[in-house]
Amino acid sequence: MSDNLRDVEEGVTRDLRDRQTYAGYLALDRLLDAQHPLSEPEHHDELLFIIQHQTSELWMRLIIHELDAVLSSLSLDDLGPAQKGLARVKQIQRQLFEQWGVLATLTPSEYVKFRGVLGDASGFQSLQYRIIEFQLGNKNRQMLDVFAHSPADQERLRTVLEAPSLYDEFLRYLARRDYQVPTDLLERDVSEPHRRREDLVPVFKAIYDAPKRDWEAYEMCEGLVDVEESFQLWRFRHMKTVQRIIGYKRGTGGSSGVGFLRAALDLTFFPELLDVRTEIGA
Numbered sequence: 645m646s647d648n649l650r651d652v653e654e655g656v657t658r659d660l661r662d663r664q665t666y667a668g669y670l671a672l673d674r675l676l677d678a679q680h681p682l683s684e685p686e687h688h689d690e691l692l693f694i695i696q697h698q699t700s701e702l703w704m705r706l707i708i709h710e711l712d713a714v715l716s717s718l719s720l721d722d723l724g725p726a727q728k729g730l731a732r733v734k735q736i737q738r739q740l741f742e743q744w745g746v747l748a749t750l751t752p753s754e755y756v757k758f759r760g761v762l763g764d765a766s767g768f769q770s771l772q773y774r775i776i777e778f779q780l781g782n783k784n785r786q787m788l789d790v791f792a793h794s795p796a797d798q799e800r801l802r803t804v805l806e807a808p809s810l811y812d813e814f815l816r817y818l819a820r821r822d823y824q825v826p827t828d829l830l831e832r833d834v835s836e837p838h839r840r841r842e843d844l845v846p847v848f849k850a851i852y853d854a855p856k857r858d859w860e861a862y863e864m865c866e867g868l869v870d871v872e873e874s875f876q877l878w879r880f881r882h883m884k885t886v887q888r889i890i891g892y893k894r895g896t897g898g899s900s901g902v903g904f905l906r907a908a909l910d911l912t913f914f915p916e917l918l919d920v921r922t923e924i925g926a
């Protein structure tokens with residue numbers, strides 16, 4: 645290696661005709677042909693904008709896939725795999741959070757030069773983002789309206805709206821383990837958002853007061869809190885990135901912009917899991 649050159653070993657496959665290849669397996673021809681800047685002349689930074697969103701959508705695709713598996717594991721009382729799935733989701737969320745640093749290199753002066761080509765498009769219309777919010781329990785039927793232009797997408801979102809969320813499945817699991825989960829919560833209309841319930845806090849207090857009695861449930865609670873916190877961190881960083889790039893302009897989706905994004909920080913997935921912390925040791 646003294647000549648700073650690595651010999652390609654004899655055994656390395658060179659003739660890839662009629663073989664499974666890297667590019668073939670990953671469909672790179674399609675993946676790398678899906679970036680189409682609209683600015684004319686093309687603005688240098690539009691590609692950054694497109695790739696930031698496309699990579700986010702790819703990671704969101706994986707989050708949905710993992711959360712589907714977590715939901716199904718929970719329904720089968722399979723806490724180990726559910727726990728593992730949540731740990732993976734948390735790492736993907738960390739990736740999505742860190743990615744904001746790349747977009748933050750886009751200055752307001754650069755962004756205004758191509759913002760016009762976005763027209764009415766907005767992240768508000770991200771189907772996968774809405775699916776994740778619904779899986780986690782931020783149900784909101786009004787969101788279906790945005791997808792009226794695409795019946796297949798709307799149907800997909802409606803299915804998730806009407807399915808139990810992660811919290812619903814966890815509470816059902818706890819009830820099967822004889823925790824005193826209020827029964828109306830087990831039979832609720834799952835297409836509605838979960839509303840904070842004081843009488844749920846004692847269930848979690850029992851778990852947190854004696855972690856060793858039911859370690860699996862305890863770990864699951866912490867896993868859910870991790871995912872909620874990571875989601876809020878993403879929302880916060882989105883809001884701050886938007887503030888530094890477009891200030892207090894209205895959004896292309898028609899909302900007030902930063903104020904609308906800030907309001908999302910008040911949404912919560914598992915409120916009682918945070919409330920219980922005040923009660924620990926009391």
Ligand code: HEM
Pocket residue numbers: 696697700701747750755766767768769770773882886889890894895896897898899900901902904905908
């Ligand atoms: C220059 C960068 C960005 C700007 C200026 C921006 C701006 C905004 C604004 C103003 C909204 C509110 C809806 C509207 O009126 O348009 C919004 C919503 C949204 N954006 Fe972005 N955004 C940016 C980047 C991103 C990225 C990289 C993603 C990742 C997929 C994203 C995902 C979303 C989502 C999911 C919403 C809906 C949030 C909610 O309903 O609470 N945005 N964005």
Ligand SMILES: N[C@@H](CC(=O)c1ccccc1NC=O)C(=O)O
Pocket residue numbers: 697759762765766767768890894895896897
């Ligand atoms: N809402 C943004 C535009 C925007 O960010 C956007 C436009 C098209 C595709 C994705 C987008 N990302 C997130 O909202 C704005 O008001 O500038």
